[in-house]
Amino acid sequence: MGQEIERKFLVKGDFEQAVTCKKRIMQGYICAEEARTVRVRIQGDECFLNIKSASNERGWSRYEFEHRITPSDAEELLKLCLPGMIDKVRHWIQVGNHTWEVDVFQGDNQGLVMAEIELSSEEETFELPAWAGEEVTGDPRYYNAMLSQKPFCRDAPHCRDAMHCVSTGLIMKHIRIDYYTGTGGSELVARLLADKLKSENRTVEIIRICRDRITGAQSIEADYYVLIFPVHSFNAPQPINEWVEHLTGKDCKTAVISVSGGGNVLSNTACRCKTVRLLKKNRFNVVYEEMVRMPNNWIKAPKEKECTRILSKLPTKIDAIAQTVITEKRSKKIIYWIDYLISALGEAEKKGTRPFGSGIKVSDTCTGCGFCAKNCCSSNIQIARQVQAKPTFGNRCDMCLGCVYNCPQKALQPTYGAFQIDKNGYDLHGMCQKTVLLQAYNNNITYKK
Ligand SMILES: Cc1cc2nc3c(=O)[nH]c(=O)nc-3n(C[C@H](O)[C@H](O)[C@H](O)COP(=O)(O)O)c2cc1C
Ligand code: SF4
Ligand code: SF4
Numbered sequence: 001m002g003q004e005i006e007r008k009f010l011v012k013g014d015f016e017q018a019v020t021c022k023k024r025i026m027q028g029y030i031c032a033e034e035a036r037t038v039r040v041r042i043q044g045d046e047c048f049l050n051i052k053s054a055s056n057e058r059g060w061s062r063y064e065f066e067h068r069i070t071p072s073d074a075e076e077l078l079k080l081c082l083p084g085m086i087d088k089v090r091h092w093i094q095v096g097n098h099t100w101e102v103d104v105f106q107g108d109n110q111g112l113v114m115a116e117i118e119l120s121s122e123e124e125t126f127e128l129p130a131w132a133g134e135e136v137t138g139d140p141r142y143y144n145a146m147l148s149q150k151p152f153c154r155d156a157p158h159c160r161d162a163m164h165c166v167s168t169g170l171i172m173k174h175i176r177i178d179y180y181t182g183t184g185g186s187e188l189v190a191r192l193l194a195d196k197l198k199s200e201n202r203t204v205e206i207i208r209i210c211r212d213r214i215t216g217a218q219s220i221e222a223d224y225y226v227l228i229f230p231v232h233s234f235n236a237p238q239p240i241n242e243w244v245e246h247l248t249g250k251d252c253k254t255a256v257i258s259v260s261g262g263g264n265v266l267s268n269t270a271c272r273c274k275t276v277r278l279l280k281k282n283r284f285n286v287v288y289e290e291m292v293r294m295p296n297n298w299i300k301a302p303k304e305k306e307c308t309r310i311l312s313k314l315p316t317k318i319d320a321i322a323q324t325v326i327t328e329k330r331s332k333k334i335i336y337w338i339d340y341l342i343s344a345l346g347e348a349e350k351k352g353t354r355p356f357g358s359g360i361k362v363s364d365t366c367t368g369c370g371f372c373a374k375n376c377c378s379s380n381i382q383i384a385r386q387v388q389a390k391p392t393f394g395n396r397c398d399m400c401l402g403c404v405y406n407c408p409q410k411a412l413q414p415t416y417g418a419f420q421i422d423k424n425g426y427d428l429h430g431m432c433q434k435t436v437l438l439q440a441y442n443n444n445i446t447y448k449k
Helices: 071-078 144-149 162-167 185-199 238-245 273-281 304-312 314-327 337-358 371-375 402-406 428-433 436-444
Strands: 002-011 019-032 036-043 046-053 061-069 086-095 098-105 113-118 132-135 174-179 203-208 224-230 252-260 284-293
Touching: 019 144, 036 071, 036 144, 046 071, 061 071, 086 144, 174 185, 185 203, 185 224, 185 252, 185 314, 185 428, 224 238, 224 273, 238 273, 252 273, 252 314, 273 284, 273 337, 284 314, 304 314, 304 428, 371 402
Parallel strands: 174 203, 174 224, 224 252, 252 284
Antiparallel strands: 002 061, 002 113, 002 132, 019 036, 019 086, 036 046, 046 061, 086 098, 098 113
């Protein structure tokens, strides 16, 4: 049996620039004890069975046996694994004479980034890169076997286990859904789709698009990417395009789903064009475009009966979208030339959203609850920390209408462009409550960042 000598560190800084290669790794444990582990690993298209002894006193070295196995053997062995999978992307980085491996964990351990270096002896010296933080060598909490049983992120919305891996033919497809929402419609579409895909044994990561989350270039580590947004003036809202500009798709298959009050009617059909162009520029392989109709929140919401009718159709529509995503089928919509023109004109309207936001007035009924500030994905609302402080509005509004409609006290009223608000309000929670098929999902609409 060989001996593994390694040191482990948490990662505190930007390491991505130096990466030479990366691969997705998924692994399950037949035995995950401190004294011994038996691991089944899938790394790209290679599979391994690995047995390790307990670490020595310093926690730096242990005996290790590793054997390459066939995918069909891995499939059988995964059936024996304990619940709890490790899902991570491993990055290889050369620093001096050594190769570092940086693991960016996903799923239940999302948020954990750990680096390790293999040494030929415990005495061997090495250069510590600037991004390496606290040393965790020998800390049992950071053993992968332990992380599979007691994950770093206990609140992870999805649970993965070895059986998922088996039933999807070893390659467990990972789908990332990014969505933007103002009044909850696109969020509902995103969450219903995520639930459906999870029920089909896909792992799903779901992210709400917010301006303050655009921090720098980011590459998509998923097998399939889904972008969901509401149609604003025959286009995607401005934050979508800014979001996409910071992403690299690495040829990832991609679906672009627009959500609108009018559906696939004239003047709406070109709403995804600009976004798709940007995605293609950043190496996304857009194979699927779709429109979902939701109750309209702009100017005039439909009557209750019509809202119920639209929402009742949603589960069937989501099933169809999920099937297209799972089968990775190509599907595009016809775009009318006149819509290109209207869509281009609609882009000009985006400038008008700024005065709308800065002119929102707060009435005396405001309790200072902070709900509006927390949920404004354009970071346009500030609220002081003192008790019952009232919100103030800046100059970055994207006119999602979320704050105006969702304030529990109905304390917000726009000064400019007030005609765009339905004076009877817009309450997606209430509408879903009246639609039997969606009642279970009602609590899923969080409006929260
Ligand atoms: C500023 C603004 C502009 C809109 N423009 C359109 C439009 O051009 N075509 C359309 O069908 N719906 C339009 N809508 C309606 C929304 O697309 C629709 O209600 C959607 O479901 C809202 O999604 P959300 O609840 O996720 O914010 C607009 C809504 C807003 C707030
Ligand atoms: S305006 Fe409404 S949501 Fe915002 S702090 Fe006041 S009561 Fe809360
Ligand atoms: S200020 Fe209100 S309408 Fe404007 S982006 Fe923020 S939540 Fe939406």
